[in-house]
Ligand SMILES: Nc1ncnc2c1ncn2[C@@H]1O[C@H](COP(=O)(O)OP(=O)(O)O)[C@@H](O)[C@H]1O
């Protein structure tokens with residue numbers, strides 16, 4: 001059994017990650033690849049319980065390093081219980097957010113030490129990393145406007161504009177530093193155009209082709 005590929009979609013709030021994760025999974029399925037769609041924080045029963053601690057409640061609820069450790073604990077469970085077993089069975093896995101969100105939100109956004117976050121990543125994931133990470137890039141005001149339209153603002157969506165600007169720059173900096181694993185897609189055009197751009201990248205980098 002050939003191991004599946006692991007793709008993550010990253011980017012700020014309202015960039016379209018959740019919708020594009022579903023569209024990418026549908027396109028992969030249509031081309032004959034069995035897929036698993038998942039998300040962070042969450043993606044396994046234990047990690048979904050931790051998610052609740054992270055996305056609800058007051059903005060100042062956690063110290064950034066405490067918060068990062070909660071994310072890392074959730075991710076360890078998600079990787080062990082959900083992602084690894086699926087990849088081992090040959091499924092392709094698409095995750096709506098993964099480790100880059102922790103490094104960028106808690107590091108660039110909230111000021112946790114980036115070297116400590118890399119150590120936390122090494123501890124929780126060892127050398128497990130996505131095969132491809134697509135960063136959906138959108139101006140902060142447009143992302144928050146879209147997310148606002150969705151209603152029920154999460155704890156992260158309630159953080160200030162400076163935080164969201166640092167998050168956007170953090171994702172772009174990580175993508176610039178490793179062009180092999182990352183690709184940046186302009187998330188401002190309509191849903192269909194963004195989907196097409198994502199599929200082009202996936203087909204160029206991974207062993208799949210999409211018809212039509
Ligand atoms: N390309 C797009 N053009 C217009 N609206 C979009 C686009 N992508 C997403 N949206 C809308 O923006 C909101 C946030 O999308 P969502 O997929 O939930 O973003 P994220 O998961 O990145 O926060 C939703 O209401 C969605 O319908």
Ligand SMILES: [Mg+2]
Nearest residue numbers: 017018019096
């Ligand atoms: Mg989402």
